[in-house]
Amino acid sequence: MITESIKHLNSNYDVVVVGGGPAGIAAALGAKESGAERILIVDREKEAGGILLQCIHPGFGLQHFKEELTGPEYAQRFLEQAIAQDIDIIADAYILDIDGDRRVKLMSGSHGMHVISAKATVLAMGARERTRGAIRTPGTRCSGVLTAGLAQRFVNLLGFLPGNKAVILGSGDIGLIMARRLTLEGVEVAGVFEIMPHANGLNRNIVQCLQDFNIPLYLSTTVVEIHGRDRIEGVTVAPVNEHLQPLADQSWYVPCDTLLLSIGLIPENELSRQLQLRIDPVTSGPVVSSTMETSMNGVFACGNVVHIHDLVDFVSQEAILAGRNAGLYVTKNRPPTDNIRLIPGENVAYCVPQTISSDRDHTVYMRVRRPLKESILKLGDIYEKKLRYVFPAEMVNLKVKPRFLQNFHGEALTIDILPLE
Ligand SMILES: Cc1cc2nc3c(=O)[nH]c(=O)nc-3n(C[C@H](O)[C@H](O)[C@H](O)COP(=O)(O)OP(=O)(O)OC[C@H]3O[C@@H](n4cnc5c(N)ncnc54)[C@H](O)[C@@H]3O)c2cc1C
Structure with a gap:
């Protein structure tokens, strides 16, 4: 290198x-x-x-x-x-x-x-990476709780394993990749626990890193307590309701010596x-x-x-x-300037860039808030495109051409991604 x-x-x-x-x-x-x-x-x-x-x-x-x-x-x-x-x-x-x-x-x-x-x-x-403090998981402050990226660095660059039995909290891509890596290195992975009702990693990683290795993915489930004095000994996990509140009466204990966090960047x-x-x-x-x-x-x-x-x-x-x-x-001394503001609308969390110009080609990147099967992307009322499925974990790309905008004279365009009946 x-x-x-x-x-x-x-x-x-x-x-x-x-x-x-x-x-x-x-x-x-x-x-x-x-x-x-x-x-x-x-x-x-x-x-x-x-x-x-x-x-x-x-x-x-x-x-x-x-x-x-x-x-x-x-x-x-x-x-x-x-x-x-x-x-x-x-x-x-x-x-x-x-x-x-x-x-x-x-x-x-x-x-x-x-x-x-x-x-x-x-x-x-x-x-x-977001750490334990960002989601305030209750429990003791024992060792063995680390971010998935840090574990990736330990295993892939420094050559040592973080433990023998791991639980992964969050289904981000780094967590999914590490579930497979740890399994290949002989660590038992008890499961990946995701608070949302859908996974947060790419579909290809769910298939290639979890399903191919029989690693269970528990959706709408989270870690509610970390146990252990010096070293982590286990976690209590519980399903959550539609308001993401844990259902304590349905919780169960999972023994482990490592908890990897894959809860976002x-x-x-x-x-x-x-x-x-x-x-x-x-x-x-x-x-x-x-x-x-x-x-x-x-x-x-x-x-x-x-x-x-x-x-x-x-x-x-x-x-x-x-x-x-x-x-x-x-x-x-000056790159070209923009004349149209983009506004994230229905089921669009954000779009980047936030402004575009009507006389150049652009790629606009965005993320949806919730998964949809068949849907339609609308750029104001000047352009629409059918999408086969959308997923918060997978960025949606929209190529915007000057010809879409030739009859548009406004200052702002809203982007919506709506379900198709
Ligand atoms: C732990 C981890 C694992 C990932 N694994 C995958 C994966 O397996 N597959 C995948 O497709 N994507 C993965 N990603 C996503 C990945 O981050 C992006 O695809 C890509 O690497 C982003 O590129 P970047 O250049 O924006 O950021 P980075 O690759 O993070 O590079 C940013 C660089 O800036 C340096 N830097 C920051 N601040 C300063 C400063 N003040 N002065 C000097 N240098 C500075 C950092 O040290 C770093 O080297 C992973 C991300 C993380 C955090």
Whole structure:
């Protein structure tokens, strides 16, 4: 893997990218493509590649490379392109602060403290996992309770197992992947418990990680108590009613020495908040235009920092767009502007970008609030499309063409996803 590609850190760059995950690397390539010359990617881990380095299972790149790769293979392909294009990469370095004039404060063990001037910046800091505190599970504060991503790091990168008998709370993709990984490594997985009436991971992961390994999935069920003094000894689980309240009289005890939490990701937005960017309360990421520019000129964002993606291929797609526009900002000083606001309507939790333009092609990403079988997506009353099924765990993509909008002269369009009778 690639740790660093520079000997000397410059004090001026055209584009500085914060985060060397799939979003950051693809954004740097996009910026290069549209004319930016001096580009720096900064990552705080020992090696660039982001979370992909610990995702050693296949399933990446089916859309982008039309072949099935593991996470590290996917990252390596992008990193090699970045090195070939003379993009500077610095790892084991942290971006502490960015100010309104895009002066970036960087701290690195090998290069020291630096203040770098950037003509444009791309925020690609990814996301972090929600922990036990976020859902306030009652019980003792024993060891053996950890996030599924941390367990993935232990098993796949550091080479040790978190325990012998595991319970998984939450059916996010990382939890499903870890149910299979732990089973393959000889750990007994007692089950995956999901509070919602539907799973929160991709359907392919439910089939390939649970059903293929006979791991039970309990829907509308949650962990109501954690037991154990020093080490976790078991959990009490209970079904929940339609208001998500546990039904204590139907609870049962599951012995285990490990509880993995797969209860969602939160965009890593400390820098965005420091910059006082406008944040979308639903995605918890910055509000972006169709060029992936945030509410501050010259500051772009992409990947999990904007909204949580289920497939890395879409991260790369969105990041190339952000990078291209950061490059345009540097060379032409303004990416194109938008004239239409998108409003999430019936059964649409959010849409990204939040604005579009009537004279360009766009891909709009959104998530539904509840699963529907046959449904219809309506973009105002100007365009509609039938959907076979929609699921909160699977992002819905809508390609918007200028021809849809040629007779539309308003300022805002609502997107609804409605059941088909
Ligand atoms: C634990 C975990 C496991 C996952 N497993 C899968 C999976 O198996 N399959 C799948 O399709 N998707 C998986 N995902 C989803 C995955 O996050 C996305 O598909 C993709 O990696 C997002 O890319 P990104 O570049 O936005 O974020 P990341 O890959 O998270 O990269 C962000 C990078 O920014 C760095 N960074 C953050 N802040 C700073 C700072 N201030 N200074 C410097 N560097 C900084 C981080 O260290 C990190 O390397 C997983 C996510 C997590 C959190």
